[in-house]
Each structure stands twice: as structure tokens, then as C-alpha cells.
Amino acid sequence: MGKPLMIQPEDDNRIESLKEKTGARSKVDVVRAALTLLEEDVKRSERVKRWERAAKVVGKSGLDVLKEFQTKERFKNLP
Numbered sequence: 001m002g003k004p005l006m007i008q009p010e011d012d013n014r015i016e017s018l019k020e021k022t023g024a025r026s027k028v029d030v031v032r033a034a035l036t037l038l039e040e041d042v043k044r045s046e047r048v049k050r051w052e053r054a055a056k057v058v059g060k061s062g063l064d065v066l067k068e069f070q071t072k073e074r075f076k077n078l079p
Contacts, residue, residue, distance in 0.1 A: 007015070015027045024030045 015030050018030045019027055022030065024033065
């Protein structure tokens with residue numbers, strides 16, 4: 001059974017316009033496509049936040065390791 005949804009007239013006009021431009025079969029298809037894009041955007045934002053937290057955790061140790069590799073002594077033991 002469907003759930004009632006109140007859509008404002010200006011939103012209905014936007015949906016109808018997008019339906020025509022995208023060639024969607026129905027207004028519901030337009031809304032579903034919009035929901036899919038919104039979900040992908042939220043997932044991307046969450047992923048970026050996880051990367052930022054991870055970068056903060058390893059940031060200091062990563063700089064220390066990088067400094068170890070940026071010395072001239074690293075070439076002394078090469079064949």
C-alpha cells in the first residue's frame with residue numbers, strides 16, 4: 001500500500017520538468033533517481049570524513065617515516 005505524500009505545486013512542476021528532460025517514465029522514477037543521487041552523496045561525505053579521521057591518526061607517524069626516507073644515508077647501503 002502506498003504512503004500519502006504531500007508535494008507542493010512548485011516541487012511538482014520541478015519533478016514534471018525533470019521527467020520530460022530525463023525521459024523518465026513517471027514522476028516516481030524521477031524521485032527514485034534523486035534519492036539514489038542523494039544517497040551516493042551522503043556515502044561520499046561519510047567516506048571523506050573517515051579518510052580525514054584516518055589521516056589525523058596516522059599523520060604524525062607518517063611524517064616521521066617520511067623524514068627517515070629523506071636522508072642521504074639511505075643510499076649508502078645500496079649495491
